[in-house]
Amino acid sequence: MKFLLLNFISLIFLACGNQTKDNNSNPQKEIANAEPVEASSQNGLEKAYFASGCFWCVEAIYESVEGVEEAISGYSGGHTKNPTYKSSNTGRTGHAEAVEVIYDPEVVDFKTLVEIFFGSQDPTQVNGQGPDRGSQYRSIIFYQNEEQKNIIEEVKAKVAEKYDEPIAAEILPFQKFWKAEDYHQNYEKNNPNNPYIRNVSIPRLNRFKSKFPELLKENQHSNSSE
Template sequence: MKHLIFTFTLTLIISCQNTAQNSKAQEAIINSNPVEVPLKNGKARAYFASGCFWCVEAIYESIKGVDEVISGYSGGHTKNPTYEASNTGKTGHAESVEVIYDPNIVSFSTLVDVYFGSQNVTQVNGQGNDIGSQYRSIIFYQNEEQKAIILKKKEVLAKKLNAKIAAEVYPFQKFWKAEDYHQNYERLHPNNPYVRNVSIPRLNRFKAKFPELLKENH
């Protein structure tokens, strides 16, 4: 009976998530023209979704050439999403990060390498035990050049692993900054059980794979 209840509940959850991702409003987002964010003080911005934003923020902040990383929401069809709303799986948004970087030091192409190199690239709608459309993997492009870079790397990785890569590729539309308490969460809450058991191990696995990309103090 417990198995039947679990299966029914899981089916309901997946159904809700799929409805959010496949709605007409969501299709309009996916088929939109990308919005290109202009340089500001010589700094560019890139946007990624790869599971819990606490984890992803810490990973990108360890990279040379990255000035700041902000946690937020992107990829959905609702305005002013909140943490609670995005967790329902009905907004279309995924937990995302805004990476503010110096393109003279680190390229968008390298940031995409970091993206694929810091997650389980085959897991659909989640990372690890964080499951749901709000945790799905999305790479956002702002122009055709970025789109081509993403699609090529995704294709090469799929052939290398002989597997389907879960990351969706979206035209960037808007980034909504998350609530203040989510910002710099891993750094400010090192003893949080999730941070100790999930975020820090994920960061350390990334560091071991890409030591040449790390800032000196990381």
Template sequence: MKVQFLILTLLFSSFTISCQNTTEKNKDLEREKQNNVSAIEVPEENGLKKAYFASGCFWCVEAIYESVNGVEEVTSGYSGGHTENPTYESTNTGATGHAEAVEVLYDPNKVSFSSLVDVYFGSQNVTQVNGQGPDRGSQYRSIIFYQNQEQKKSIEEKIETLNKNLGNKKVAAEVYPFEKFWKAEAYHQDYEKNNPNNPYIQNVSIPRLNAFKKQFPELLKQNN
């Protein structure tokens, strides 16, 4: 029996290591690809701009940005990977390179891109690698997407400032040129609003949102 248990343990360990190695290889491929692509700038429409962020579960991030004054709409989706038409199931394998992300439609006359980046760092554990809170894996990693050099410079300056105060730790967020955003399945949209009694929403998403609200009351919409 012990021999069988040992064999099963070794097989499971080999499988786990294999999965981890595959995920790391995919991440390395993504980093290499990002160094060779140019950022795509999304055209402004009716005075509104779009920004893209990945910071753990998109249910949480969507609710946070929707509470910010000047934000008109937030859409959950996927970005940062190398496959076409990613789905929730395929992204969760870690093999697509995509992360759960949000598209933030905002009024630049009410809130700046720089402030949206402040919201980003102010609503997450900035040093957690490959996830936020209980959500772990490359699909939950932190990425800020820039659309031009001005945005990239702003992001990098904020990261540099944060790193100076982190001691031996470093900001985990990666900085990628924006290429494409894939909208997630319909049931993921406004998930926190539509599923307030879901255990994950009650125990993870809402506490994260409330912590952000407490820290940045000046950025909130009046009805929040």
């Protein structure tokens, strides 16, 4: 899937999965107007949900942040049940590759996680990040209550001041997170020599580290994985 040597030209066409056309349907409009669902906390840890291109990249970014216990790759934002990697890549499920971020709110708050979301991507790119194109790679930030929604909109407005193009990220009420297949979990960590990881994921992670050094876990300050 991504095991060919990459050069500048092939990287444009190589993605975390298949590239498809956007396919938002009426069920998606119903999701946008739905009441948000709050994820249950456990042992003082909260959960937040973000979609920002390939979940391999996003998972690695959030797991480098102090206060984040774990980031889990999966699917969210769509209208079908039990999505899979194969079905989400058709662009017909409405789901995007997403991550569940399990964090300690005493160490890192929701607003900071939102700032990481906008600051670790090109927030103006529509339906994708980098070479990953299609509605399954679109940027979405999920809120679980009105307080979170207000925080998201506040941060988004400040981010928008820095760009000439409009911010592409959707703001959706959280409904459900579907965990991805086991082989996707910790993919960047487990597959450091994969060409996509070396050419896309790790550079994106290191750009984030350079931008937000004060948020990193102690063992994440080195860029030796490049």
